[in-house]
Structures are given as C-alpha cells and as structure tokens.
Amino acid sequence: MTELKRTDAAPTLEQAFADASCPMRVKGTSPEPPRVDALHLMKLSLIRVVGGPFQFDRDARTIGDHDPEQLLVLSVEQGTVRLSQGEVTSRIGAGRVAICRTGRPFAITPEAECAIRIGLFPRSLIRLPDSRISHLFADLAANEKPSERMLAVLFDEVLQHERVEASAPATYYIDAFLDLVAAHFAEMLQPGPDDVTGSRRSFLLIQTREFIEQRLWDPDLDPQVIADHHHISLRYLHKLFASIGLTVSGWIRATRLERCRRDLANPALASLKISAIGARWGIPNATVLSRLFHEHYGMTPSQYRAAVRNGIEPELQELDEFPAT
Structure with a gap:
C-alpha cells in the first residue's frame, strides 16, 4: 500500500523545499537551524518550520526554466512574517494566510522566531x-476568513499523522486542501459590506455554483436549466459568470472534468470503468469524455489513470480560461 511520504530524519529547510520541486535560497541569522517537518503527499507538499530569524526566497536564478508552476500557501502559526512578491508586500500575523506563485521571484522573511506552515501544489x-486571481497573490484579506482557520486545522491534523495505511485517504486530504484554497480565493473576491448590489450578485453566484455542484450527475444540466431554477434570465446568468471571468458552460465542463480526474486518481475506485466515472459526473459518452479530458489536461483519462497507478505524477497542462464551447 502507498503511504504518505515523510522524511525519516528531520530534513533541512533546503531539502524540504527541494523535495517539493521548489528549490529555495535559505539565509539564517540564528545559530540554531529551524526545526522542519515535511510531508509529501502525491502532488501536495506540507512543511512546518519553527525557528528563526531566517529568510528564504526564490530569485530569477533559483527559478529554473522547467520548474513546475506551483502555488505556495503560507499559514502563520506564531509570530509575524513578511511575504513579498512583485510590488506587493504583506505583513502576516498569527492565524492569517497568504498565497504566492513559485514561478515568480518572492521572499518570505519572519520578523523574529516564528512557526509557519507551507503548502505547495501545482x-x-x-x-x-x-x-481573476492574479491581483490576490501575496496579498492579505482585510479580515480573517473562515478558510484561514480551516486551513490551519487541516495543516496540523495531516502533519501529525505518522502513517496513513492507504493512499485513498491521501486523495481526500488533497481534495480538502485544494477546496479550502479555492474557498479562500472566493472569500477574497467577495465584495465589501457596503457594496449591496455586489453582495447580492455574489450570493447568487454562490447559489448557482452550488446548484451546479449538486447536479453534475445530470447530463442535461445546461445554462437554461440553471437560469430557470434560480428564476433569472439566461442573459443575466451569463453576465453573472462573465463578471468573474468565466462562462457557465465552461465552468460546468471544468468542474465535471476535475471530478473525473479526482476519481481516476483515487485507488479506492480503481476497479470502476472510465465510462462509469464519466457517467457519475454527467459525461456518459466515453468518447466525449476522452476528447474533453485530453483538451483540458493534455492527456486521455486512460493515460492519466495509468500514470497515477505507476506512481508517476503527470504534469497537467494549465488552462487560463474555461471556453464555453
């Protein structure tokens, strides 16, 4: 059975980041190196660092030409940390979360001894x-968000595991972490309390997306069904999604394909046929599923499943848009 990959001995901070495919430059002024705990969970790496003061960063020379683009989630447990990327610098206190991209230079600098948690994933x-989210990188929400508290709990609970006897739970840990990161972005995109029109629009967006999540199994789910259910015009529904840079059909398709991808990677569903997985999420035609999956991820469902079964982490192509057609 596959276990969570944890280093047997306490790793150095450089080693922990290198194992996460994110080499860093580490500078320290403390005579004692920071205490590091690292857990590499398929495509998700979790790292806890206690100590300081120190600094770690990535500059143009550290970022290799073929380094995979990752997101770095920084959760501060104790102390205060500065995160700088581009023209944005945020001062992050205990209980807060900020996110940056590893493909662009950044620096993380604790102001004194601290305890921080770091998550890295493609x-x-x-x-x-x-x-929609490029302006949020390295930035801090005005007020603490529920997702920040839940991410801290998930970090701590997973890092405390010495062993996980099967890889199936690992799949759900990854899904939970990714969903919380997506929720954090969504919370930061919410309009302010004084924006009444924006708040109503945001609430309706949440409702429509929840409805889509609940009806993914239905192959007949389309924008008209969604508009009718929420008693709004089809035109207004399209305007709602356009306001966050998405299309309705594109979002439905991308969400279905992501659910299929998660099922294909789940060893608990290894005996389930690919066509059955597609049918679970509203794509009953195996040929259509194969074509859409290849267009979205750059490989077929069978290629992706075979790679995961062989312990290979496929480099999926990154789409910046979700086309409507």
Whole structure:
C-alpha cells in the first residue's frame, strides 16, 4: 500500500523545499537551524518550520526554466512574517494566510522566531483563471476568513499523522486542501459590506455554483436549466459568470472534468470503468469524455489513470480560461 511520504530524519529547510520541486535560497541569522517537518503527499507538499530569524526566497536564478508552476500557501502559526512578491508586500500575523506563485521571484522573511506552515501544489489544480486571481497573490484579506482557520486545522491534523495505511485517504486530504484554497480565493473576491448590489450578485453566484455542484450527475444540466431554477434570465446568468471571468458552460465542463480526474486518481475506485466515472459526473459518452479530458489536461483519462497507478505524477497542462464551447 502507498503511504504518505515523510522524511525519516528531520530534513533541512533546503531539502524540504527541494523535495517539493521548489528549490529555495535559505539565509539564517540564528545559530540554531529551524526545526522542519515535511510531508509529501502525491502532488501536495506540507512543511512546518519553527525557528528563526531566517529568510528564504526564490530569485530569477533559483527559478529554473522547467520548474513546475506551483502555488505556495503560507499559514502563520506564531509570530509575524513578511511575504513579498512583485510590488506587493504583506505583513502576516498569527492565524492569517497568504498565497504566492513559485514561478515568480518572492521572499518570505519572519520578523523574529516564528512557526509557519507551507503548502505547495501545482497551479493547474486550482480551476480559477489568472485574470481573476492574479491581483490576490501575496496579498492579505482585510479580515480573517473562515478558510484561514480551516486551513490551519487541516495543516496540523495531516502533519501529525505518522502513517496513513492507504493512499485513498491521501486523495481526500488533497481534495480538502485544494477546496479550502479555492474557498479562500472566493472569500477574497467577495465584495465589501457596503457594496449591496455586489453582495447580492455574489450570493447568487454562490447559489448557482452550488446548484451546479449538486447536479453534475445530470447530463442535461445546461445554462437554461440553471437560469430557470434560480428564476433569472439566461442573459443575466451569463453576465453573472462573465463578471468573474468565466462562462457557465465552461465552468460546468471544468468542474465535471476535475471530478473525473479526482476519481481516476483515487485507488479506492480503481476497479470502476472510465465510462462509469464519466457517467457519475454527467459525461456518459466515453468518447466525449476522452476528447474533453485530453483538451483540458493534455492527456486521455486512460493515460492519466495509468500514470497515477505507476506512481508517476503527470504534469497537467494549465488552462487560463474555461471556453464555453
């Protein structure tokens, strides 16, 4: 059975980041190196660092030409940390979360001894286009969000596991982490309390997307069904999704394909036929599923499943848009 990959001895901070396919430069002024705990969970790496003061960063020389683009989730457990990327610098206190991209230079600098949690995973696993979230990187929400508290709990609970006897739970840990990161972006995109019109529009967007999630199994789910259910015009529904840089049909398709991808990677569903997985999520035609999956991820469902079964982590192509057709 596959276990969570944890280093037997306490790794150095450089080693933990290198194992996560994200080499860093580490500088420290403390005579004692920071205490590091690292857990590499398929495509998700979780790292906890206690100590300081120190700094770690990635510059143009550290970022290799073929480094996989990842998102770095920084959760501060104790102390205060500065995160800088581009023109944005955020001062992050205990209980707060900020996210940056590893493919662009950044620096993380604790102001004194601290305890921080770091999550690293491929950018392609978050199905939000850059046009909607690029301004959020390295930024801090005005107020603490529920997703920040839940991410801290998930970090701590998973890092405490010495062993996980099967890889099936690992799949769900990854899904939970990715869903919380997506929720954090969604919370940061919410309009302010004084924006009444924006708040109503945001609430309706949440309702329509929840409805889509609940009806993915229905192959007849389309924009007209969604508009009718929420008693709005089809035109207004399209305007709602356009306001966040998405299309309705594109979002339905991308969500279905992501559910299929998760099922294909889940060893608990290894005996389930690919056509049955597609049917679970509203794509009953295996030929159509294969074509859409290849267009979206750059490989067929069978290729993806075979790679995962052989312990290979496929490099999925990253889409910045979700086309309507």
